[in-house]
Amino acid sequence: MTAMDERNLDREGRARRRKFVGAVVSIAGGGVLAGLGFAFAQARSGDAATQAGIMAGIGIGLMIGAAIMAWKLRPWDRRWRTESLASRRERLQSNRTQRLWVLPFISALFLVQGTRGLNEIVNGAGSWSDYVSASLPVVYAWVAAAAAMGWGPRAATERRFMEDELTLVLRARAIALAFPVLMAGVTVALGLALWRPPLAILALPFVLTAAGATAGIRFAWLDREAGQDG
Structure with a gap:
């Protein structure tokens, strides 16, 4: 292993530790x-209880x-230090695909929850x-x-693992589908704004969620299809 490779591993190790500490702090938060939400919900009723439930x-x-x-990112897992470039590329791309499957559903769940607050x-x-x-x-x-x-x-440091010809093609096809979804949604929101402005405000989170979900799910689906073909 060269000195540069060792420095890269040390730098990634520090980044993983920082993220692990941040994740632990987020769990505590x-x-x-x-x-607090459960405690407030038991002591309140009506809208106050609902807000506590949202919390x-x-x-x-x-x-x-x-x-x-x-x-x-658990620190006692040291396998990432010895994995090959091909294995690391496969791991990072697999993690990206998993995120792209999960994030749209999380956004949709929060959309259902947030509609009342927006209203x-x-x-x-x-x-x-x-x-x-x-x-x-x-x-x-x-x-x-x-x-x-x-x-x-970490896009700059991981670009050599995450960016290849297939990724660029999948990204272009995903965005090519998400853009018309965004344009159509904004057009509908504009029509609602000319008719009933409050409805346009309520529609905008749905439009953004739909466009983001389309880009993510389309990319993940195409990546899955490419993996099956390979």
Whole structure:
């Protein structure tokens, strides 16, 4: 192993440790949020209890996502240090495909949960929990689209493993389908804005979630088909 390879491994090891610590902190934060939500829900009724339930749901979702990340980055698993370039490329691309399957469904779940909060905001009665729940599906839609586009904090360092001719073709086909979905959705939202503006606001998270999910699922599906053909 060359000195440069050793430095790259050390750099990746530090990045994995930072992410593992961040995941553990997120698990703890999600646990606190879920605990507070359940505690507040028992002591309140009506809309206040519903908002507390939303808080608990967000906390549980954060805990599950962070736990999965922490397990993948567990420091006692040292196999990544000795894997070949081909194995690493296969692992990273497989992880990307798994994320692209999961993220759209998480966004859809948060969309169902956030619709009520968005409705409260439109009616002028929104609280901080409504703003949080309404923003989560949009955030996850962006995350799904970013994963399909190859954007991310480690995109530059992992490009040689993640970017190849097949990836570029799959990405182009995925975006080619997601773009008409986005255009059609925004057109519908514009029509609603000219008719009933509050409905247009309610429609926009659905449009963004649909476009992000289309890009992610289409990419993952094409990657699966390519793997079967190979």
